[in-house]
Amino acid sequence: xxxxxxxxxxxxxxxxxxxxxxxxxxxxxxxxxxxxxxxxxxxxxxxxxxxxxxxxxxxxxxxxxxxxxxxxxxxxxxxxxxxxxxxxxxxxxxxxxxxxxxxxxxxxxxxxxxxxxxxxxxxxxxxxxxxxxxxxxxxxxxxxxxxxxxxxx
Amino acid sequence: xxxxxxxxxxxxxxxxxxxxxxxxxxxxxxxxxxxxxxxxxxxxxxxxxxxxxxxxxxxxxxxxxxxxxxxxxxxxxxxxxxxxxxxxxxxxxxxxxxxxxxxxxxxxxx
Numbered sequence: 001x002x003x004x005x006x007x008x009x010x011x012x013x014x015x016x017x018x019x020x021x022x023x024x025x026x027x028x029x030x031x032x033x034x035x036x037x038x039x040x041x042x043x044x045x046x047x048x049x050x051x052x053x054x055x056x057x058x059x060x061x062x063x064x065x066x067x068x069x070x071x072x073x074x075x076x077x078x079x080x081x082x083x084x085x086x087x088x089x090x091x092x093x094x095x096x097x098x099x100x101x102x103x104x105x106x107x108x109x110x111x112x113x114x115x116x117x118x119x120x121x122x123x124x125x126x127x128x129x130x131x132x133x134x135x136x137x138x139x140x141x142x143x144x145x146x147x148x149x150x151x152x153x
Numbered sequence: 154x155x156x157x158x159x160x161x162x163x164x165x166x167x168x169x170x171x172x173x174x175x176x177x178x179x180x181x182x183x184x185x186x187x188x189x190x191x192x193x194x195x196x197x198x199x200x201x202x203x204x205x206x207x208x209x210x211x212x213x214x215x216x217x218x219x220x221x222x223x224x225x226x227x228x229x230x231x232x233x234x235x236x237x238x239x240x241x242x243x244x245x246x247x248x249x250x251x252x253x254x255x256x257x258x259x260x261x262x263x
Binding site: 045049056116122 | 172174176208209212236245
């Protein structure tokens with residue numbers, strides 16, 4: 001691991017067939033970092049759902065568009081103490097995401113769809129979205145354990 | 154993902170293997186809707202023992218199948234949930250909505 005904390009960088013295309021490849025790589029990475037099996041499954045689910053949103057909504061289901069994913073081991077502060085976390089940043093050049101449309105729906109309303117963002121929020125300790133220089137950037141944080149981190153760490 | 158069908162009297166059992174995600178869930182959806190809506194099979198059972206992973210698009214396919222089954226007076230039953238599948242249904246608060254059993258013997262029993 002370098003001084004930047006960079007663990008892994010992936011450049012993939014907006015192809016649904018690639019999702020299983022990313023899942024397997026990420027599962028191995030999370031396990032290597034010491035996350036529990038349940039935490040590994042949570043991280044994999046969140047990233048898979050985020051990539052699905054990029055493919056379906058950012059790129060309108062079109063294949064062949066670029067998605068950049070970086071995985072870093074970062075320091076976070078919690079309760080005045082230092083801890084470590086996995087930071088995942090996904091970037092795409094798709095259309096601006098309307099977060100209100102992706103914010104999910106009441107779970108009592110049993111119908112297909114609208115669960116992806118709910119899964120991401122439930123699985124990760126922190127979720128940040130921003131639009132920067134015409135690109136969508138989603139930052140996801142997963143602590144090894146413990147309470148939610150102070151973002152911006 | 155692979156799906157194979159077994160037909161027993163008025164029941165279809167789908168054995169699903171592999172990952173159910175954005176790439177593969179349309180196939181599961183198509184199979185479910187064909188049995189429930191087109192073939193009007195009164196009971197469709199999904200064997201999920203060999204499903205390693207399911208995402209929200211897979212859950213959406215199950216929910217759509219459930220809605221069609223209710224509309225047509227049929228039953229959609231699940232069994233053999235792996236931890237991954239159980240977790241996404243739990244996160245979706247759908248564990249109590251579906252009829253779920255541990256194994257095939259229980260799922261087939263009336």
